[in-house]
Amino acid sequence: MKTFGIGIMGCGNISETYLTLIPRFAGLEVRALADLNPEAARQRGEAFGVAPMSPEEMLGREDVDIVINLTVPDAHFAVSSAILAAGKHVYSEKPFALTLEQAETLRSIATERGLVVCSAPDTFLGGALQQARELIDDGRIGRPTSGTAHVMGRGMEHWHPNPDFFFKKGGGPMLDLGPYYITALVHLLGPVRRVTAISGAARQERIITSQPRAGERVRVETPTTIHAIMQFASDAIVTIGASWDVFAHGHHNIELYGTEGSLFLPDPNWFDGALALTDQSGEREAVPAWDHPLGVPNWQRPSGPDLANHRAAGLADMARAIVEGRSARCDIALATHVVDIMTAILHAGDTGEMVTLTTTCERPAALRPEDARALLKQN
Ligand SMILES: NC(=O)c1ccc[n+]([C@@H]2O[C@H](COP(=O)([O-])OP(=O)(O)OC[C@H]3O[C@@H](n4cnc5c(N)ncnc54)[C@H](O)[C@@H]3O)[C@@H](O)[C@H]2O)c1
Numbered sequence: 001m002k003t004f005g006i007g008i009m010g011c012g013n014i015s016e017t018y019l020t021l022i023p024r025f026a027g028l029e030v031r032a033l034a035d036l037n038p039e040a041a042r043q044r045g046e047a048f049g050v051a052p053m054s055p056e057e058m059l060g061r062e063d064v065d066i067v068i069n070l071t072v073p074d075a076h077f078a079v080s081s082a083i084l085a086a087g088k089h090v091y092s093e094k095p096f097a098l099t100l101e102q103a104e105t106l107r108s109i110a111t112e113r114g115l116v117v118c119s120a121p122d123t124f125l126g127g128a129l130q131q132a133r134e135l136i137d138d139g140r141i142g143r144p145t146s147g148t149a150h151v152m153g154r155g156m157e158h159w160h161p162n163p164d165f166f167f168k169k170g171g172g173p174m175l176d177l178g179p180y181y182i183t184a185l186v187h188l189l190g191p192v193r194r195v196t197a198i199s200g201a202a203r204q205e206r207i208i209t210s211q212p213r214a215g216e217r218v219r220v221e222t223p224t225t226i227h228a229i230m231q232f233a234s235d236a237i238v239t240i241g242a243s244w245d246v247f248a249h250g251h252h253n254i255e256l257y258g259t260e261g262s263l264f265l266p267d268p269n270w271f272d273g274a275l276a277l278t279d280q281s282g283e284r285e286a287v288p289a290w291d292h293p294l295g296v297p298n299w300q301r302p303s304g305p306d307l308a309n310h311r312a313a314g315l316a317d318m319a320r321a322i323v324e325g326r327s328a329r330c331d332i333a334l335a336t337h338v339v340d341i342m343t344a345i346l347h348a349g350d351t352g353e354m355v356t357l358t359t360t361c362e363r364p365a366a367l368r369p370e371d372a373r374a375l376l377k378q379n
Pocket of ligand 1: 009010011012013014015034035036037040055070071072073075079093094095162176
């Protein structure tokens, strides 16, 4: 297969993960790094042996085919527009757009220019969520009729070195962590028809406790607690609670209830995790993990067991999709629908309305173990 030249725009926190994981996938070679802050690009370049350069220089490089947009959410639209204008494909971190209008604009520019835009998250391609997909498609819980999702925690100011963007427009738990949950749910259940929500914020100001800015204050400009209800096109009803105002809770990440049983799913921010299933008896049984290469733990944490982190799987699938002339699993139709759902939830939270969505999408194709194996370099 052709090797795609990759450029990375934005050399902050998450760029290290991409630079570590991309070399494990076939058909990808990182050839350029750029950042508004030249020092950030220089440091990553030195650590990973990739040429640092200015954003303009990277966009002019003939040997860069896909640019990964790892800038902050507020810059995603402008940066992705510039990448497309330079004639290159885009793989963006989430949320790839902050409004439906931005999403549709990128989609029409890409279509016009024959370019592909894809977006994180790609964690739904992991072993756990793909196994959940197989269980649902095999009818193990019957027809899914309802469920719950909870992504709640204390916030971001205790660990991220520059946590400001999490509390600004484009941040907040719905746009920051919602993509993992909502993308996973659309992948499992199909598109959403309408949403409603109530939202708020426990604090108007957050105090940074991480280094190097401990003690600085960040003004909160987005809801930090959102409780929403989504009705899927299939009629399934799922409640989602997203908050950065919660110190502890006892909810499961995702639970899906069907006409024949229930399915308990792990954190969709990772590629692995425990699944459990019940039938109509209600007796919960652990599901042994299947042999899926994107469910294999490979990522050390400061404490606790290793986790599976195969970020860049979506990028590898995108490259292969371009070669094969098919839709990528993380393509812009899915990402646009997810942005539509999240922004409609935020709008509903502001206004109290029930919002009927204007977009829809196909469920992305399943990524079975053999499909995943084909994305990885064969050693
Ligand atoms: N940090 C994580 O663990 C994590 C995980 C998954 C996804 N993400 C997503 O990845 C994105 C980046 O997150 P991060 O934590 O790396 O942020 P960060 O603040 O650490 O890094 C962002 C970098 O982008 C650069 N930048 C900003 N605007 C730019 C522009 N217009 N052109 C070029 N460079 C620009 C900044 O100088 C900075 O170095 C966010 O959308 C976030 O939601 C982060």
